[in-house]
Amino acid sequence: MHQPALHPDQDDGAAALRSALRDAPDDWALFLDIDGTLVDIAEQPHDVRVAAGLPQDLARLAERLGGALALVTGRRVDWIDANFGPHLFPAAGLHGVERRRASGELDRAGLAPSLNALRKDLGRRTARMPGVLLEDKVAAVALHYRQAPEREPDVRAMMEMALKVMGDGWVLQHGKMVVELRPASANKGTALEAFLAEPPFAGRRPVAVGDDVTDEEMFRVVNARGGLSVRICETEAPTLARARLASPQALRDLVVELGA
Ligand SMILES: O=P(O)(O)OC[C@H]1O[C@H](O[C@H]2O[C@H](CO)[C@@H](O)[C@H](O)[C@H]2O)[C@H](O)[C@@H](O)[C@@H]1O
Numbered sequence: 001m002h003q004p005a006l007h008p009d010q011d012d013g014a015a016a017l018r019s020a021l022r023d024a025p026d027d028w029a030l031f032l033d034i035d036g037t038l039v040d041i042a043e044q045p046h047d048v049r050v051a052a053g054l055p056q057d058l059a060r061l062a063e064r065l066g067g068a069l070a071l072v073t074g075r076r077v078d079w080i081d082a083n084f085g086p087h088l089f090p091a092a093g094l095h096g097v098e099r100r101r102a103s104g105e106l107d108r109a110g111l112a113p114s115l116n117a118l119r120k121d122l123g124r125r126t127a128r129m130p131g132v133l134l135e136d137k138v139a140a141v142a143l144h145y146r147q148a149p150e151r152e153p154d155v156r157a158m159m160e161m162a163l164k165v166m167g168d169g170w171v172l173q174h175g176k177m178v179v180e181l182r183p184a185s186a187n188k189g190t191a192l193e194a195f196l197a198e199p200p201f202a203g204r205r206p207v208a209v210g211d212d213v214t215d216e217e218m219f220r221v222v223n224a225r226g227g228l229s230v231r232i233c234e235t236e237a238p239t240l241a242r243a244r245l246a247s248p249q250a251l252r253d254l255v256v257e258l259g260a
Contacts (some may be wrong), residue, residue, distance in 0.1 A: 012243035013209070013230035014254060016036050020055065020207055020228055021065065021258045028228075029068035029204040031192055032251075034075060036176060036211035037232050040248050043146060045135050050083045051252055059087040061259035067102055067200040072188050074214060076137055077106065090201075094140050095173055095214050096184050096191030098166060099159070102200055108140035109183055116179075118162055125158060140182035155179055175212050189217030195227070209251060 020028050032038055035048065038058075041049060042048045062069035070090040071080055075095035077100055090102045100106040117139050119134070126132045132150025134141065141158060145151045159179040163172050166181065173180040192208065195201045206227035208218040219229035219240040231241035232248060245251055 013249060016129055016205065016243045017209075017230065017245075017254055020205075025053065025064050026066065027205060027226075028065065029070075029196065029201040029206050030065055031070050031072050031195070031206060031208040031222075032058075033208075033210035033212070033215050033218075034071060034073040034080070037209055037248055037251060038071075038255075039217075041176065043170055044133060045142075046146065054235040054255070055084045055087055057068075057252070057255045057259050058084065058089065060085075061255055062089065064206075064259055068204055070201070071215075072096070072100075072178065072191055072208070072210075072218060074142075076172070077108075086149055090195065092186075092188065092191035092195075094137060094182055095180075096186035096188045096217075097139065101195075101196060101198055103198075108237060111139060112166070112183075114166060115181075116138070118165055122158065122162060129154065132209065135178075136256075137180075140180055142178050142180040144178045146177035148188075149177065152177075153203070173214060175214055187217045188214055189221040190222045193219050210241075211248075 039048045039050055049135060072092045074095045075093055077098050079091065080091050081088060088198050090100045094109055097109045098107060111238055113116060119136060122141060123134050126134050126143065129151055130232045132151050133144040145155045156179055159181055160173055162181050163170055169184055170181060170253045171184040192206060196206060197226055206222045206225055208222045210218055211232040222229040229241040230243045230245055231239045232245045232251060
């Protein structure tokens with residue numbers, strides 16, 4: 001199979017992605033994170049803007065890759081469809097807990113009644129913390145502190161308590177100015193493995209692009225399979241990724257270029 005060349009500079013990811021996806025589109029499967037990767041980080045989850053034309057650009061690239069392109073995110077699959085439709089991409093949501101196969105079949109996360117009471121309690125507490133935002137993800141819950149960074153210790157402590165209440169089968173997922181409580185049943189790495197066992201992903205080598213700690217599970221799987229792992233970061237950050245890209249805009253430009 002075609003082996004992309006890697007160079008040890010910050011934008012080596014662009015050359016490597018071109019080398020793989022433009023030169024050998026039948027050999028590779030592409031997995032893309034959303035927040036901080038395809039879309040720029042915003043102050044609040046509902047402030048993000050999907051760039052005009054991006055869903056169509058992604059659909060064109062997916063076609064070049066024989067459909068082997070999936071979105072892998074901490075958001076819900078419903079959110080992906082509302083923001084990246086009308087094309088329904090294969091997708092993993094809630095960090096892999098829910099997953100829509102290329103066939104369209106969707107595995108949703110089971111609802112936990114005990115999460116409802118906990119969500120209400122967290123809602124009451126965060127109402128007294130200006131700048132701390134509760135994001136209800138139905139089968140999971142996130143507390144954001146981007147607008148009140150000094151609240152990070154309080155948020156972490158509250159979520160540690162919440163994890164104790166939920167017990168086995170739940171984990172805390174740390175991210176960019178956010179702590180999430182979600183089912184432990186899957187992660188982004190297991191979601192990749194599941195896609196790679198099915199058409200049209202099976203038999204291809206994985207490429208994953210992400211920007212956050214939750215994406216490191218994807219990078220672990222990708223590296224083990226001799227694929228290409230790319231982390232978007234403006235500065236050096238510890239990562240398993242073997243290549244880097246400077247920004248979401250650099251990735252969006254590549255999506256246009258490689259889909260043309
Ligand atoms: O896996 P991802 O696609 O990277 O999603 C991870 C989380 O992204 C969102 O939160 C992050 O982006 C927000 C908007 O830019 C930002 O305000 C926040 O500080 C970030 O943590 C999203 O709200 C979460 O549900 C996702 O799990």
